[in-house]
Amino acid sequence: MTSPRPTTSDWRNNWRASIAVKISGTIMWLVVAVLFLVNIAVQWNVEQKVREELEKSAEHIIFEINEILEVAEGDDAIARTRDVLQHLLATEEYSRVEIFVDERFWFGLGSEVANQDMLSRSIRIIDANAATHVLRMDFYHPRVADIVKSERKWLLLVAGLPIFVMGLVLAGLVHVIVARPIQELVTATRRVSEGELEIRLAENRQDEFGSLATFFNQMLSRLQQNQRDLAAALDQAETANRAKSAFLANMSHELRTPLNAIMGYSEMVEEEAQDAGHSQYIADLKRIRSSGAYLLSLINDILDLSKIEAGKFELYAERFKVATLMEDVMVTVKPLIERNGNTGEMRIGRGVEMIYTDMTRLRQILFNLLSNAAKFTHHGSIKFYADRALTSGGEPAVEFHVEDTGIGIAPEKLAHLFEDFTQADVSTTRKYGGTGLGLSISRRFAQLMGGTLIVESEPGRGSKFTFVLPLTQPEVATPIT
């Protein structure tokens, strides 16, 4: 079961797992990168600008002092000069200014000058007495590098901090707008995968997430309805299956018992009639017995089919000689063959020896094929032979063939030949009798035993049934189709 919020302190898993973190991370890196790029661009020539500012203010002050000295002298000049320099020291980067007239110190204002740079400017002045002098001013200021460093720091903090905070806010907004609905969807999907189909998403958004929630809820409703329908169908199927099993259990005994009684008593009465010399009743009694036998075989076929379809049919495998079984079947079916003026022929190929399978079902299949051949052939020949072969999977097998020169089967009827209650033609039932279950049951038995049963036929020329059976009964029966 995955966690609803797959974030861990392992950054590799986090990068792979959370969209919110990816989006937040991308926004923050972009913000930081853009912030620094802008700062670098803005502060590219800051040192030059600082020097220019210092020189500009120095020039301005020296001319201002020049103007003072042109009109004032003595204490008045000093007082006015002091005012100007005090203003300068308060507003500019300078820490001390010294004024020299003709290289003699005249006035100074400011604090210590250790570890400071100095900027010097000189001009010629004409004082109030029209005398010419050389005025030199030395401006002491902190090192340009320190000024630049301080400027940069404050610009970064003042501009950078709000931008950084905005980036955080933006990342948070994206998280709320995008990541949270996705997380809700992930949580809901996970719970649905664990079987909680009642869960529904809130449909309170008007955007794509709102549409996603609406369709997600509709999908779940449909899924629940399908589940309810399937459960009802399963219930019905199980009820039908139980009814079928009950039928198999009850009817098998209920149907066979009276029929066996009818056949037994009719045989008994036939013998007594024969002994008593009432031969006129013999034919009728024989008819009763044969009808009962026919009805019994029909019931057996239907019950076998029901058992196979219910999956309750079990095979009993045993080892026996193929030749013995074939001879036994041929003897049984010989009267049927000769009844229609047919000739029967049997051949056992070389290498066909022992087989391990259900002898009863194999006898049933072969008897069905041979009795069909005998029924649908008149004054023809019926060949019954077996050869060694291989199954489609390459296993050793026996191939049984029942070939006749009978009426044959039309190609369009071949496809339906092995279906339940289906004969080659509707008129077949009228003319030849039968229920249409024999071949269906034979094929199902063949599949259960791991074999295949196929037919080749040509109308008017006859049919050939080929039944391939592995020499060893498989552990798991082939699914019946």
Added chain:
Amino acid sequence: MSERAYRIIQGIFLLAMLSLDLDVMVTAFIVLTLWEALTNLRIPVLVTRMRFGTQGVEAMKPEPNKFAFEAERFQRIVLSVLLFFTWVVFPDVGWFFPWFVGAMLFAAGLTNICPMALLGRYLGFR
């Protein structure tokens, strides 16, 4: 302590020292980072060992990759070398870089995604 928490602390520390013009502390930060890279005695691992013993440290061990060298060590080597050149050797040209590193460390700690460590992982470090 997770690497994530340590990155947040690193970022805040570096930005604070730069703001207060405490150059010595910034230099100390560079030296510490280089020492972590060379010895692999990383602060988060040491703190975890103190708190949870070797069991905690085992839980922090990364998966093996192309190289046995860890991506976190790679990140610290690159960081300390770049900071050294921009803070000590070429401060006039690279003045912005320590600030940039501080901000990125803080962002990496917040988001738990470190591009340098991702690059190291991509190159094949553990």
